[in-house]
Amino acid sequence: MNTDIDLSDVQGNILRGYRFPDVRHYALSVTDVAGGKQLLTALVDGHGDLYPLATAEEWSDDKPDACVNLAITAPGLTALGVPDDMLKQFPASFRAGAAQQAVDSAASSDFGRNGVGLGDIGESAPVNWVVGGPSNPEIHLLVSIWSDETSAPARDRIEAALLAVCAANGVKERSRHTGHTFANNHVHFGFRDGVSQPQVAGRPGNRIADMQPDVPTGDFLLGKGYRNSYGGNFIEGIPGELAGNGTYAVFRILEQDVQAFDALIERTGRRFGIDPELVAAKLVGRWRSGESLAMRPNEPRLFAPARLPDGQPNLAPDKVDMSKPFTPVDEAELNEFDYAPTYDHPMQYDDADGLRCPLGAHMRRLNPRGGTAAGIQHNHRIIRRGVPYGPEHRPGDPDDREERGLLGIFICGDIANQFEFLQMMWANDDVGTPGVLGTRDPIIGWQPPEGGTFRLPTGDNRGDVVISDLPRLVTTRGALYCFMPGIAGVKWLAGR
Amino acid sequence: MGLPALSDAHASLDPTGTVAGQWRGDTVLPGAWDGFSAALEGQVQNSINLYLPLKNPAQAMSLVATLKEAGQQAHEALASLRTVASARFVMEPTGSALWVMTVFDGDMGSYLMDFVGVLADVFDAILVYIDGAPPLPVREHAQAYVDFVIRQSKPGGVHSAMPDITVMEALRLAGRPGR
Ligand code: HEM
Numbered sequence: 001m002n003t004d005i006d007l008s009d010v011q012g013n014i015l016r017g018y019r020f021p022d023v024r025h026y027a028l029s030v031t032d033v034a035g036g037k038q039l040l041t042a043l044v045d046g047h048g049d050l051y052p053l054a055t056a057e058e059w060s061d062d063k064p065d066a067c068v069n070l071a072i073t074a075p076g077l078t079a080l081g082v083p084d085d086m087l088k089q090f091p092a093s094f095r096a097g098a099a100q101q102a103v104d105s106a107a108s109s110d111f112g113r114n115g116v117g118l119g120d121i122g123e124s125a126p127v128n129w130v131v132g133g134p135s136n137p138e139i140h141l142l143v144s145i146w147s148d149e150t151s152a153p154a155r156d157r158i159e160a161a162l163l164a165v166c167a168a169n170g171v172k173e174r175s176r177h178t179g180h181t182f183a184n185n186h187v188h189f190g191f192r193d194g195v196s197q198p199q200v201a202g203r204p205g206n207r208i209a210d211m212q213p214d215v216p217t218g219d220f221l222l223g224k225g226y227r228n229s230y231g232g233n234f235i236e237g238i239p240g241e242l243a244g245n246g247t248y249a250v251f252r253i254l255e256q257d258v259q260a261f262d263a264l265i266e267r268t269g270r271r272f273g274i275d276p277e278l279v280a281a282k283l284v285g286r287w288r289s290g291e292s293l294a295m296r297p298n299e300p301r302l303f304a305p306a307r308l309p310d311g312q313p314n315l316a317p318d319k320v321d322m323s324k325p326f327t328p329v330d331e332a333e334l335n336e337f338d339y340a341p342t343y344d345h346p347m348q349y350d351d352a353d354g355l356r357c358p359l360g361a362h363m364r365r366l367n368p369r370g371g372t373a374a375g376i377q378h379n380h381r382i383i384r385r386g387v388p389y390g391p392e393h394r395p396g397d398p399d400d401r402e403e404r405g406l407l408g409i410f411i412c413g414d415i416a417n418q419f420e421f422l423q424m425m426w427a428n429d430d431v432g433t434p435g436v437l438g439t440r441d442p443i444i445g446w447q448p449p450e451g452g453t454f455r456l457p458t459g460d461n462r463g464d465v466v467i468s469d470l471p472r473l474v475t476t477r478g479a480l481y482c483f484m485p486g487i488a489g490v491k492w493l494a495g496r
Numbered sequence: 497m498g499l500p501a502l503s504d505a506h507a508s509l510d511p512t513g514t515v516a517g518q519w520r521g522d523t524v525l526p527g528a529w530d531g532f533s534a535a536l537e538g539q540v541q542n543s544i545n546l547y548l549p550l551k552n553p554a555q556a557m558s559l560v561a562t563l564k565e566a567g568q569q570a571h572e573a574l575a576s577l578r579t580v581a582s583a584r585f586v587m588e589p590t591g592s593a594l595w596v597m598t599v600f601d602g603d604m605g606s607y608l609m610d611f612v613g614v615l616a617d618v619f620d621a622i623l624v625y626i627d628g629a630p631p632l633p634v635r636e637h638a639q640a641y642v643d644f645v646i647r648q649s650k651p652g653g654v655h656s657a658m659p660d661i662t663v664m665e666a667l668r669l670a671g672r673p674g675r
Contacts, residue, residue, distance in 0.1 A: 091639060092639075229613060230609055230612045230613040230616070230635060230638055231612075231613065231616060231635040232612070232616075232635040232636050232637075232638050233636070234638075236636070236637060236638070236639050236640075352668075372578070372664060373578075374577065374578055374579045374601065374602065374607075374662075374663075374664060375577055375578070375579060375607060375610040376576075376577070376610050376613045376614065379610075379613075416609075417609050424603070425602065425603055429602070429603065430602075431540040431601050431602045431662055433662075433664060434662065434664050434665040434668050437540070437660065437662070437665075
């Protein structure tokens with residue numbers, strides 16, 4: 001089993017995040033094969049101000065001021081001259097694409113399908129999408145430029161060079177999606193994000209304290225003799241020259257209803273006499289500071305007080321209430337927990353009933369860790385590289401009617417077994433796990449018009465507090481299923 | 497008309513409605529059979545009735561011996577998934593086909609890969625006897641295996657006395673929630 005990764009062949013931001021707060025995603029269409037290949041060549045080699053694709057190699061001196069990535073849709077592979085019989089070797093979900101899978105997964109009620117599927121129905125249906133839907137232009141490539149405030153000039157130069165290469169080669173920009181992370185990696189709804197990520201076997205960098213085992217390399221990278229959680233390799237019949245060290249990226253534009261979230265935690269708090277901040281934490285599984293309920297069930301360790309003296313939730317570290325004692329978040333404990341004792345960690349608190357972290361909380365549904373879950377343990381992991389879009393909203397701010405949400409990037413070695421499994425089964429269905437039957441993920445799940453259900457066990461004489469008016473908080477506004485080739489794969493595509 | 501002879505009764509249970517062993521899984525099922533289901537709307541259990549025609553019925557006993565050998569391993573593997581309520585292997589009396597019938601919680605497509613993870617060796621051992629088997633080993637060709645199982649699965653929803661109790665819930669109620 002190979003875990004020896006040629007880091008110079010793997011695109012950046014997969015095994016390790018760039019931690020750049022700014023991103024621009026360019027959704028592009030190729031109009032002729034030769035032109036598309038020219039763009040690929042410019043992307044691997046660099047071209048004037050256009051930086052070559054970033055890799056997973058260690059940064060030698062300073063952090064670069066910007067990084068570039070490339071992802072290709074199934075129609076994009078065809079547009080770049082990949083013949084049909086080769087394309088057929090790619091998994092069915094990827095070939096069908098996000099919009100088709102949304103429709104098909106919801107249409108079937110066979111074999112346990114519940115008619116919701118990926119949840120892209122109603123407002124979220126592909127017909128309403130701004131990218132990737134049936135009424136949008138066919139997208140072939142997604143090029144991303146990652147940067148930060150200080151490197152805006154570099155980013156603008158890269159962008160100008162990229163668009164010039166596109167224009168010279170008949171590649172059309174169809175849409176552009178710009179995102180920006182808020183202070184301390186906060187996203188809309190007011191939580192710190194990007195705290196838990198799979199640690200892929202063979203990745204560079206230090207191990208982050210985490211009770212979970214490393215994830216097999218083959219769950220994220222194709223070919224090269226890696227093994228996945230099932231003992232095989234997701235490359236199957238795809239030529240190694242094309243797919244070796246490649247992976248898949250699901251791009252999803254997820255609009256967030258921040259007003260509805262604020263109202264939900266306030267209303268629930270009032271109705272059941274629970275601090276709204278605790279309600280918020282119970283829905284996600286972490287406090288806004290990123291601290292887990294599993295470790296800090298009663299209150300966060302107070303990176304900053306959850307609420308300011310005026311009652312507003314406190315998101316900014318500069319607003320620490322100095323009148324109360326506070327301690328910074330203990331970064332080492334953020335992932336050093338489990339929901340159940342295991343052979344490796346027998347002293348871990350057994351939260352089988354969800355008294356600390358409800359079984360239905362977003363992060364527990366989507367990664368039950370060592371807690372009991374149906375199927376193979378520690379499976380269906382996913383790398384998340386999402387960045388918010390739209391102006392920052394502080395809880396309690398008035399409704400400015402601006403659209404905001406998450407430009408989600410979900411990276412995995414198999415879309416069906418990882419992204420789609422999470423979205424379809426653990427978020428929108430999950431009949432296997434006790435305690436969540438008939439409910440859906442409170443953050444990303446589809447909810448019925450009469451309101452969805454969330455069970456919040458209290459452990460006192462109130463028993464389970466049942467929230468039964470969950471609105472749908474997240475609406476899908478667009479999606480693309482992409483393949484992210486390794487560097488050699490991009491060269492191979494460009495040179496064929 | 498009297499009761500059909502036993503052999504005829506068996507033939508009429510065969511999905512083709514013709515003679516056991518003739519059907520190879522590539523014909524469209526009669527509509528009436530397609531709609532057959534004892535499952536309740538919204539019940540957590542689903543079933544797979546996997547029809548595996550043998551290459552040669554003369555090998556039926558050898559396949560049965562293989563299954564017996566794999567019995568304990570299959571048992572432990574299925575238990576580890578905590579989604580399979582019951583599973584059984586049934587050989588056609590004529591030796592023409594093996595039926596693998598499982599009752600499980602949730603969505604078939606999603607959990608089939610878990611079967612690859614824990615039962616690939618057992619499936620490899622079975623599939624060498626099977627006509628039209630996908631490429632082996634299963635681990636190396638998981639996608640072809642999943643397609644094959646979906647193609648070879650015959651409908652027929654299962655009745656459950658506990659339509660809203662999953663395997664995990666049942667284990668919990670029985671006081672055996674751990675792994
Ligand atoms: C707008 C939509 C979303 C929001 C606001 C959101 C928010 C969050 C937050 C605040 C966390 C906790 C921080 C952390 O552990 O890093 C988290 C964790 C997580 N989310 Fe989401 N999320 C969204 C969409 C999704 C989607 C679509 C998926 C996958 C289908 C997903 C999968 C996960 C996973 C796997 C974790 C980590 C769980 C763990 O490893 O313990 N999220 N999310």
